[in-house]
Amino acid sequence: QSVLTQPPSVSGAPGQRVTISCTGTSSNIGGLYDVHWYQQIPGTAPKLLFYGNNNRPSGVPDRFSVSKSGTSASLAITGLQAEDEAEYYCQTYDSSLNGYVFGSGTKVTVL
Amino acid sequence: QVTLKESGPALVKPTQTLTLTCTFSGFSLSRSGMRVIWIRQPPGQGLEWLARIDWDDDKFYSRSLETRLTMSTDTSKNQVVLRMTNMDPVDTATYYCARCMAADGDAFDTWGQGIMVTVSS
Numbered sequence: 001q002s003v004l005t006q007p008p009s010v011s012g013a014p015g016q017r018v019t020i021s022c023t024g025t026s027s028n029i030g031g032l033y034d035v036h037w038y039q040q041i042p043g044t045a046p047k048l049l050f051y052g053n054n055n056r057p058s059g060v061p062d063r064f065s066v067s068k069s070g071t072s073a074s075l076a077i078t079g080l081q082a083e084d085e086a087e088y089y090c091q092t093y094d095s096s097l098n099g100y101v102f103g104s105g106t107k108v109t110v111l
Numbered sequence: 112q113v114t115l116k117e118s119g120p121a122l123v124k125p126t127q128t129l130t131l132t133c134t135f136s137g138f139s140l141s142r143s144g145m146r147v148i149w150i151r152q153p154p155g156q157g158l159e160w161l162a163r164i165d166w167d168d169d170k171f172y173s174r175s176l177e178t179r180l181t182m183s184t185d186t187s188k189n190q191v192v193l194r195m196t197n198m199d200p201v202d203t204a205t206y207y208c209a210r211c212m213a214a215d216g217d218a219f220d221t222w223g224q225g226i227m228v229t230v231s232s
Contacts (some may be wrong), residue, residue: 008163038158052215091158102160
């Protein structure tokens with residue numbers, strides 16, 4: 001059972017906008033720790049998508065954006081493309097566990 | 112270019128000790144702020160953080176697994192070794208190592224390809 005809660009799946013047609021929520025508590029996201037996002041295409045290792053709350057590594061398209069408020073964070077994909085089909089995970093640090101925690105993962109399907 | 116690669120056995124028996132090696136290049140673990148992380152992912156499931164080793168040799172382990180995990184480094188070989196004792200079939204997973212930098216809020220910015228480890232008699 002993951003410490004951070006994400007919806008199991010979201011879907012959208014090409015060109016649409018989808019959002020993925022990541023809900024935590026005051027000991028992780030609410031504790032002002034940086035939230036990071038990863039994309040995992042089936043059969044491959046996760047890839048860093050966003051770090052430090054709102055920093056995009058080079059090569060990540062700007063149709064991806066993130067936000068954070070209170071004990072929740074979210075990832076948005078605008079102009080959804082077929083190549084965006086993947087599993088997405090949020091991740092941060094948890095002070096009560098003294099360790100890193102991941103979200104449960106969200107599968108994005110492009111209809 | 113930063114790269115990491117995991118190596119070790121694909122199959123271990125229950126109660127055995129798993130030894131995995133992460134060989135990396137393109138950065139120095141001796142540099143202030145550098146860390147190497149271990150994560151695992153059971154088949155069809157999510158990601159679980161296991162352990163972290165820092166540039167100053169500080170080590171941190173997942174609270175749920177800390178009695179079974181140990182890490183060591185060989186900086187001359189650019190390697191980090193993870194040992195997990197008393198393996199069980201529930202430990203069947205793909206094990207990843209990744210680089211982590213304190214300056215980037217501890218994001219795991221580069222991952223190895225992963226190694227699938229099956230625990231079975």
